[in-house]
Amino acid sequence: MAAGSAGRRVIIEAADVVKTYTRGGETVYVLDGLDLEVREGEWLALMGPSGSGKTTLLNVLGGLDHPDSGNVIADGEDIEALSSRDLAAWRSRHVGFIFQLYNLIPVLTAYQNVELPLLLTSLDRRERDAQVRTALGLVGLAERLHHYPNQLSGGQEQRVAIARALATDPTFLLADEPTGDLDARSAASILDLLATLNRDLGKTIVMVTHDPRAADRADRLLHLEKGVLLEQERRGRAPRPDGA
Amino acid sequence: MxxxxxxxxxxxxxxxxxxxxxxxxxxxxxxxxxxxxxxxxxxxxxxxDTGRTDNVILLRKGATSEGESGVARDTARILLARPEIAVGGDGRPLATGEMYAGISLPRDTGGSTNVAMRGTVPWALELRDGVRVVEGRMFRSGSEEVVVGRRLVGRVKGCRIGGAVECAGRLMPVVGIVDAGGGAPDSEIWGDVEVLLQVFQRGGFSSVILRLQDPGGLPALQAALEADPRLQTKGIAERDYFRQxxxxxxxxxxxxxxxxxxxxxxxxxxxxxxxxxxxxxxxxxxxxxxxxxxxxxxxxxxxxxxxxxxxxxxxxxxxxxxxxxxxxxxxxxxxxxxxxxxxxxxxxxxxxxxxxxxxxxxxxxxxxxxxxxxxxxxxxxxxxxxxxxx
Amino acid sequence: MTPWMLIPAHVRRSPLRSFLTVGSVAIAIFLFCLLRTVVTGIEATVSKTSSTRVITSSAVSLFVNLPVSMWDKIRAVDGVRAVTHWTWFGGVYVDPKEFFARFSVDPPSFREVYGDRHPGGAIYLLAEEEWTAFERERTACIAGADIAEKYGWKVGDRIPMQGTIYPGDYEFTLRGIYRTSNASFDQQTLFFHWKYLDEMQGGIGSVSTFTSDLESPELAPLVAGSVDSQFSSSANRCITLTEQAFQAQFVAMWGNYTLFLSFIGGAVLVAAFMVTLNTLLLNARERVTEVGVLKTLGFPDASIGLLNLAEGVALCGLGGLCGVGFSLAVEPALFSVLKAFVPTFSILPETSAAALCIATALGLLSGAIPGVMAARIPVVRALRRVG
Structure with a gap:
C-alpha cells in the first residue's frame, strides 16, 4: 500500500520545522528541524512517547499553530505566509480535524455539529442538508441525526466527529488519537471507518496514535522522537535519517 | 464526617x-x-428623639401639627395658669405660648424652601433643655433677632452669625446658632414670639408648651383639658408629638x-x-x-x-x-x-x-x-x- | 459566517441559568421603569402646566393667606381674563391618616379658569349639570376620580370633615366626580365652596392663592409685575409666578428624592451588569473548548467574538422586553399603591425606549468582554482546555 501512494503528488510538505517552548526558563525543542512529506491518498501514522510533540506537529500541519521556523507547504500553498484570517479560511477548505475527545459541541445535535463547518461554505440550506446527510450516512449514523452528543456512545460521538471532518470534503484529515478514548470494539470500528475513507474515498489521513493496532492499519508509520521523525522499521527497512 | x-x-x-x-x-x-x-x-x-416626655404641647383639638393649630390669647392665659406647670429656677412657671409658621427662604444652592419659624421666649432653652446655643447668643426679648438651627447653616441663605433671614419684608438678624443634638430645632428658626405674632399679623398663638411638675401628670392634665369645653385644647407629650x-x-x-x-x-x-x-x-x-x-x-x-x-x-x-x-x-x-x-x-x-x-x-x-x-x-x-x- | 444557531442552542440547554440571567435583567429594567416613572410623574406636574395662568401667593410663605379683597384689584389688571382663588383647608376625614388635598374655591370663577367655561378647554372634566350643581349649593363639593374610587363615594354622598386650621365640623355633599385632562393636575383633590368656609369661620376674609387666567401667555411677566408692585408696600406683599414656576416650587421640595431615585436606579443597573457580565464570563469559561473547535473548523475570530456579543444582547434584550412588559402590565396596580406619593404614574414611551436601550447596552457591555477574550484566545490554547 505504501508503494501504491509513493508515486502520487506530495500534498503536505514540512521542511526544517522548529517549535520550542520555554518552560521554567529553559527552552525545550518540541520539533527540532523536522522534515515530512505526505502524499495524496496516503494514511500516515505518527507514534511517539507522551510529550514528544505529536499533537504539536498535527497543529502545525493543520495551521492551528505556527512553527518558530521552517515551512509547511500544503496543497501547494505556504501556510506560514497566510494571515490568521486567511489561515482560518484555508483550514475550513483543506483540513478536517478528528480529536481524541471528539470535541463535539454539546449543545448542538449530531446534525448541527456536522452542519457547522458547512456554514463557512457558500452552500445553501438545501445543499448543506444533503451534505450533512451524506456525511452522517457515510459514518453509519443516518438514524441518529437529532441526537445530542450526550445521548450517543463514545464510538458514535467519534463517528459524528469524523462526519464533521468529512463534511466539507477537505484535502486531508488530521486525527489526534482518534481511538484513544474508546473501548477495543469501538476503536476497531472507527479504524475500519478510517480505512474505508482512505481506501474507497482516497482520503489522505495523518493520524497520531499510541495504539500499535491503530498504527498497523496505516500505510506508513513514523516515530517522533526528540523532535525529529524516524521511519519505523516495520517493513524491515532501515530507519531514514531524516532531519539530521 | x-x-x-x-x-x-x-x-x-x-x-x-x-x-x-x-x-x-x-x-x-x-x-x-x-x-x-x-x-x-x-x-x-x-x-x-426630640423633646422630653414631661414637656407637653397643647394644640387645638383636631389639629395634627403646630402649623394647623391655633390657641387664642384668652385660652392661652387660662392654660398658662394651670397648677400642673413646673416652676423654674427663678420662680418663673415653665410654660409659654408659641407661634409656628413656615416661611419661604432661598436655599444656598438655589431655589427656595419652607423653613419652620418658631416664635418663643428668650429663656426657651430652660424649657427645651436638650437645646444649646453653640455659637453667638440667644435672641433678645422684644427684638427682631433670631437664632437658627445648626442644620440650616450652609443650606439656607442668611443662616449664619451676622446673616439675616427675610421674613414678611423684614430682615431679621441672626445672632446665634442652636444645636438640638439632631432634633427638630436643628432645622428651625427661633425668634421672639410677640415680635413674630406682629410680623405675621396673628392675633393668637399656635400652641402652648409647658413643663409638668409631676412627670407622670399628663393623663390628669388631659382629663382636665377635656373637662373644660371652653378650651377646645388637647395635650400631647413633646416627645410623642415629634415622633408622630x-x-x-x-x-x-x-x-x-x-x-x-x-x-x-x-x-x-x-x-x-x-x-x-x-x-x-x-x-x-x-x-x-x-x-x-x-x-x-x-x-x-x-x-x-x-x-x-x-x-x-x-x-x-x-x-x-x-x-x-x-x-x-x-x-x-x-x-x-x-x-x-x-x-x-x-x-x-x-x-x-x-x-x-x-x-x-x-x-x-x-x-x-x-x-x-x-x-x-x-x-x-x-x-x-x-x-x-x- | 457566524454559527448563530449556537445562541438558541445554549439558551435551550441551560434553561434555568438562561432564565436567571434574563430574570435578573428583567428585574433591573422593571425597577428602572418604576423609579424613572416616579421621577417623570413628579416632573410632569411642572411640564404640562398652562402658560396662560399665573398664581399669586404671599411673599412670606404659602402658609400665609392673602386678603380676599385683593381679588377685585387683580381682576382689574390689564390682560387678565378671569381670576379665581384657592384656599388650603387641611382638615381630617375620618382619620388623620386618610390624607388627600382639600381646597375651598369659588366655583363660578373656578369654572371659568379651570372648567368648561375656559376658552382653551377644561382641566377639570365634569358634566355641565355637575358644574351647575356644584355652583348652586353652598355645601356642595367635587372630588377627583381617584379618591372617589378609593373611598367608594358616589354623587349625592355626604362627606363629613373636621376642620384643623379652620376648626369646626363640616359636611359636604358630593355633586361631581372629576377627571383631569392634564397630567399636571391630580385626581385626588376635594374642592368645596370658600363661602361655606368663610361662613363657618364667621368671616376669614382671606385666601391662599389667586389664579389669574391671562388673555395670552406673553402677558405673564407684565401682569405679574403689575400685581406684585400694586401690593409691594402693603403688609400683604405677594409674589406672582407662572403656574409652571409655582408648581416647580413643590417639585423643588422633591428635588432630593428625584436625585436619590436616579442614583438608586443607577445602582440597580450596575448590579444587573455585574450579574450578566458574570454569567457571560462563566459561560465563556465553560465554552473555551467550543471556541477552540470553532476556530479549528475555520470560523474567523471576529465571528466568534460577535457570537458572544450577540448572546449578551439576546439575553439582556429579552430581559429588557420582559422588564418593560411586566412594568406595563402592573402599571395600574403600582399606581394604586403609589397614589399617595405621586400625582400620576404612567410609563412614558420614552421610559420604555430608554429601558430597552439600556438593556441592549448592558448586553453589549457584558458580551464584549468575553467576546474579545474568545476572539483573542489562540486556538491551540483553547483546545488544550479539555477536562
Missing amino acids: PVPLRYHLRSLVVRRVATALTVLAVGFSVSILVLVLSLARGFEISLA QAGPQSRFFRIMAYFLASIMAVGAVFGSTNTLLASLAGRTREIGTLLAMGYLPRHVMLGFLAEALALGLMGGVVGVAMAWPVNGVATGTVNWLSWTEQAFSFAITGDVIFQAVFFAGVVGVVGGLVPAVDNSPPSETAGSYPQKTE
Missing part, C-alpha cells in the same frame, strides 16, 4: 472573578438597602427601602444562584472526588450553602462599605406634615448595618439553595464537555 468547609471557601478564592462579580452584585443591592434605611433612620433621629410628625414619612422610607431591597434581592439571588450553578458545572469532578473520599451528599450540600452564605455575607460587607461614605452626609426633605424643610443626616447605625448584613446573608443562602439541593451534577452539566483526563 465534617462538612468540607475549607474546600468550599477555597473555591471562592480560586474562582475569584466570579466571586468578585457576585459579591459586587449582592453588594450593590445591599448598598441601596443601607442607603434608604440610613435615610429613614436619619430622618427618624431628627424627629423621634416623623411617622408617616419614616414609614414610607422604610417601605421604600424594603420594597426596593426585596425586588433587588430577587435579582441578587438570581445572580448568585447562577454563579453557583455555573461553578458547579465546572466542578462535577471535584464533587465526585469529595464523594469518593467519603463525604456524604448532605455534607457537600451544606458546604455549598456555606459557600453561598459566605458569598452573601461578603456582599453585605461590601454593600455597607460602598454605602458608608453617605454616613453623616447632610440632606433634607420636606416634612409631609408640617410642609417645612427638615434637614438631617444619613445615619448608618448599628441596626441599619445589622439589617443589611442579615439581608445579604439571606440572599446568599437562598441563592445557594437551588445549587445545593441540585448538587448531584445538575442538568446543565449533562451537556458540557466530557470531564475526562487525557
